[in-house]
Amino acid sequence: MGLFNSFNISASALSAQRLRMDIISQNIANVNTTRTQDGTPYRRKTVLFQEKEVPFSHYLSRESREKYLSGSGVRVAGIVEDTSPFKEVYDPSHPDADENGIVRMPNVEIITEMVNMISATRAYEANVTALNSSKSMALKALEIGR
Amino acid sequence: MLSKLLFNRSNIEHALDAAWLRNEVISHNIANVDTPNYKRKTVQFEQLLTSEMKSGKISHGASKLTSRNIRIVEDPSSSSYRSDGNNVDIENEMALLAANSIRYNTLVQKINGEFQKLKNVIRGGR
Numbered sequence: 516m517g518l519f520n521s522f523n524i525s526a527s528a529l530s531a532q533r534l535r536m537d538i539i540s541q542n543i544a545n546v547n548t549t550r551t552q553d554g555t556p557y558r559r560k561t562v563l564f565q566e567k568e569v570p571f572s573h574y575l576s577r578e579s580r581e582k583y584l585s586g587s588g589v590r591v592a593g594i595v596e597d598t599s600p601f602k603e604v605y606d607p608s609h610p611d612a613d614e615n616g617i618v619r620m621p622n623v624e625i626i627t628e629m630v631n632m633i634s635a636t637r638a639y640e641a642n643v644t645a646l647n648s649s650k651s652m653a654l655k656a657l658e659i660g661r
Numbered sequence: 662m663l664s665k666l667l668f669n670r671s672n673i674e675h676a677l678d679a680a681w682l683r684n685e686v687i688s689h690n691i692a693n694v695d696t697p698n699y700k701r702k703t704v705q706f707e708q709l710l711t712s713e714m715k716s717g718k719i720s721h722g723a724s725k726l727t728s729r730n731i732r733i734v735e736d737p738s739s740s741s742y743r744s745d746g747n748n749v750d751i752e753n754e755m756a757l758l759a760a761n762s763i764r765y766n767t768l769v770q771k772i773n774g775e776f777q778k779l780k781n782v783i784r785g786g787r
Contacts, residue, residue, distance in 0.1 A: 521685040528692030535695075564696040586689040589696055638694055641751055645688045648762045652684055655769050656677075660776050 518653060520587070525646035527567060527588030532639040534591055535562045539632045546623045549611040557621040558596040565592035597622055672710070673772045679706035679731050680765040686733060687758045690749050698746040701754070705732040 538560050548557035567590040599622045607616030683704040693699040709730055736748055 521681075521688045524685060524688040524692050528688075531692075532695075564693070566693050566696050566699050586686070586693075586702065588689060589692045634695070637751075638691075641691050641694065641755060642688075644755065645691045645758055648758050649684055649688060652681065652762055652765045655766050656681075659769055659772055661773065 521649040522646065524586070524588040525642045525649065527590060528642040529639060529646070531562070531564060531589050531591050532635050532642065535564075535635045536632065536639070538562050538594060539628050539635060542623050543625065543628050543632075545621060546625055546628075548621055549609070549618060556601050556619050557623070559599075559621065559623045560594050560596055563592040563595055564589055566590075673768055673775070675731070676706070676710070677765065677768050677772070679704060680761055680768060682731055682733070683761050684758070684765070687754055687761060690754050691751070691758070694747070694749045694751050694754075696747060699749065700747075701736045701749045702733050703736060705734055 542559050545557040551557055566586060567588045569587055601619040601622050604618045604620050605616055606612055606618045609618045612618045683706075686702050686704050690701045709732075742748065
């Protein structure tokens with residue numbers, strides 16, 4: 516129940532949502548990319564969120580056993596690639612077309628990315644509100660005994 | 662007389678602790694709004710305070726109520742309505758956050774009032 520624990524919780528979520536936004540931008544930017552370093556078209560990436568666990572040391576101290584169970588925010592467990600099949604488009608004039616004129620395009624759905632982007636923005640805003648609420652409460656606590 | 666005043670204040674202190682912890686827990690819930698299989702957490706304090714007040718322990722100073730009695734419980738998974746197993750309702754959490762913030766401000770005002778009373782008595786009402 517530290518003073519800045521709730522700040523850290525909101526901050527962890529803010530950076531996680533920002534990373535999610537970065538990855539969504541990366542996906543949208545590469546919606547037509549047919550060449551990557553390993554020779555395949557671009558694969559859509561997603562961010563995996565995980566609840567940030569309370570550090571083990573807190574469980575060891577009996578004093579804090581109850582207090583610290585509020586958790587400590589969210590963390591990014593990893594950036595994973597979407598393994599769904601690539602889209603196949605008939606375009607014989609494309610330099611990356613195979614002998615049948617089929618081009619394998621990235622498995623990025625622009626609509627999905629847009630929806631996820633709005634979701635990330637809203638989640639970011641919600642966490643900013645939570646942070647502001649914590650801030651106003653902490654400042655209010657300074658007024659005790661004035 | 663003075664001890665009674667202090668007891669009254671310590672109840673507000675516990676309530677402040679609970680409100681602060683609840684703010685943390687709500688922040689945690691909002692932070693994990695997109696985490697798969699996360700279950701929202703809640704703080705239980707008011708029920709405890711009510712039962713202690715009903716039993717009359719608080720007015721006799723025999724209350725075992727401390728900030729460590731404040732419990733954090735996980736909401737049951739049955740209330741999940743999302744396909745990713747997460748049961749955080751963002752609107753609900755934002756409403757709780759706003760309500761909790763106001764509750765905290767009210768408690769701060771109340772505790773300031775208690776101090777003001779004490780100051781007033783010390784000054785002899787002048």
